Amino acid sequence: MNVLLLGSGGREHALAWKLAQSSGMGQFYALPGNPGIAELAEPVEGIALSAHDTLVRWCLDHAIDLVVVGPEAPLVAGLVDRLSDAGIAAFGPTAAAARLEGSKLFTKELCRANGIPTAAFGRFTKAEDAAAYVKHEGAPIVVKADGLMAGKGVVVAQTVEEAIEAIEQVFASGGAEVLVEAFMEGEEASLFCLVDGETVVSFGSAQDHKRAFDGDLGPNTGGMGAYSPAKVLTAELEREAIERIVKPTAKAMADAGTPYRGILYAGLILTADGPKLIEYNCRFGDPECQVLMPRFTGDLLETLNAVAHGRLAEVSLTWSDAAAITIAYASRGYPGAHQTGSEIKGLEAAAAVEGVLVFQAGTKRLGAQILSNGGRVLNITATGPTLKIARDRAYEAAGLIDWPDGFYRRDIGWRALG
Numbered sequence: 001m002n003v004l005l006l007g008s009g010g011r012e013h014a015l016a017w018k019l020a021q022s023s024g025m026g027q028f029y030a031l032p033g034n035p036g037i038a039e040l041a042e043p044v045e046g047i048a049l050s051a052h053d054t055l056v057r058w059c060l061d062h063a064i065d066l067v068v069v070g071p072e073a074p075l076v077a078g079l080v081d082r083l084s085d086a087g088i089a090a091f092g093p094t095a096a097a098a099r100l101e102g103s104k105l106f107t108k109e110l111c112r113a114n115g116i117p118t119a120a121f122g123r124f125t126k127a128e129d130a131a132a133y134v135k136h137e138g139a140p141i142v143v144k145a146d147g148l149m150a151g152k153g154v155v156v157a158q159t160v161e162e163a164i165e166a167i168e169q170v171f172a173s174g175g176a177e178v179l180v181e182a183f184m185e186g187e188e189a190s191l192f193c194l195v196d197g198e199t200v201v202s203f204g205s206a207q208d209h210k211r212a213f214d215g216d217l218g219p220n221t222g223g224m225g226a227y228s229p230a231k232v233l234t235a236e237l238e239r240e241a242i243e244r245i246v247k248p249t250a251k252a253m254a255d256a257g258t259p260y261r262g263i264l265y266a267g268l269i270l271t272a273d274g275p276k277l278i279e280y281n282c283r284f285g286d287p288e289c290q291v292l293m294p295r296f297t298g299d300l301l302e303t304l305n306a307v308a309h310g311r312l313a314e315v316s317l318t319w320s321d322a323a324a325i326t327i328a329y330a331s332r333g334y335p336g337a338h339q340t341g342s343e344i345k346g347l348e349a350a351a352a353v354e355g356v357l358v359f360q361a362g363t364k365r366l367g368a369q370i371l372s373n374g375g376r377v378l379n380i381t382a383t384g385p386t387l388k389i390a391r392d393r394a395y396e397a398a399g400l401i402d403w404p405d406g407f408y409r410r411d412i413g414w415r416a417l418g
Contacts, residue, residue: 003026005028016033036363038365049071053082068304089305101280101281102282104144114249114251117277119184123177123179124167130178134180137182139159140183141163141180145175146175185271190206192206195312200246206226212409221376225325225408233268264281265284287379291381295383321385326381343370358379387416
């Protein structure tokens with residue numbers, strides 16, 4: 001099969017690493033890719049992910065059998081619809097199905113209509129109405145901007161004043177509507193499910209670390225690290241989440257004539273009343289994908305192609321018993337203003353540590369040099385027979401990287417190991 005992978009981050013490097021192992025792989029391309037991905041797939045240059053017509057023509061010219069869409073923005077923008085119209089198979093949901101991530105309000109209304117457990121909420125088009133709701137409900141309370149926010153459009157306000165400030169910020173930045181949710185107590189976990197419209201199959205669990213600094217302090221980020229499996233999400237809780245949350249969602253989407261096909265990433269909170277949905281993502285998580293791929297022992301290309309063609313029930317998924325952990329090595333200042341373009345050394349030494357993979361995220365190549373080119377720049381990933389061994393390996397590898405302009409958290413996995 002000829003395959004095109006879309007995206008340029010650590011998630012896509014992890015997907016490329018696993019896809020390249022498939023015996024069914026023919027020509028393998030990546031658009032735009034990164035220096036790490038370029039060692040596995042031929043880079044495609046000069047086409048923007050938003051240039052759907054140009055991208056479709058390129059796929060037809062290169063006899064692409066499957067397009068694997070990494071990031072969420074092209075999915076929400078309808079790229080899969082455009083590919084489908086041209087007869088090109090794609091792994092990822094249509095625009096109508098991707099509303100599960102593209103609109104938090106759409107998902108909350110779907111949950112309410114189908115009895116799917118989630119936080120009580122209000123939706124508002126005026127700041128003063130949202131503020132009045134917050135004053136009535138009290139704090140802590142959660143304020144969310146609708147739409148794609150790269151994992152950072154959420155404020156867990158500890159005071160009424162903080163919540164009102166967050167509401168005002170949403171509207172000041174051009175938001176048309178704001179979502180205000182009840183605060184839910186419990187530990188968070190990420191559950192991944194493959195869905196082909198009808199069939200729902202678990203694709204593992206993870207727990208990520210959103211805050212920038214040790215001790216879960218500092219601003220929210222796209223994710224500073226993750227580990228898998230998430231021990232807090234027991235087999236019993238996972239089954240409950242699939243039966244009460246994911247399967248009813250898949251059925252509701254199919255019944256509406258917008259069946260979901262792709263990976264459905266359920267952000268869960270494990271409350272005293274059982275798992276509840278925080279939000280959905282319509283793609284592999286980043287950095288969660290980086291800990292799922294090393295544990296998955298099946299044929300990823302075969303699996304994603306089966307989902308794209310509605311044949312998920314025919315595929316057998318197999319997993320390693322190993323634990324996996326990943327550490328995001330980020331540019332100093334991230335998620336705020338940060339410099340790019342500094343050289344990163346020691347990548348080969350880090351990758352030589354037993355059980356370690358170094359996935360590149362925000363990098364670029366200049367001759368023989370690898371330079372920083374983003375906020376989250378590297379994902380130092382390790383596997384091991386226990387999470388502690390995996391963690392020790394990852395931090396040993398991180399310590400071998402010579403990049404003064406970078407930083408990383410030193411407590412990834414603390415919830416499971418503390």
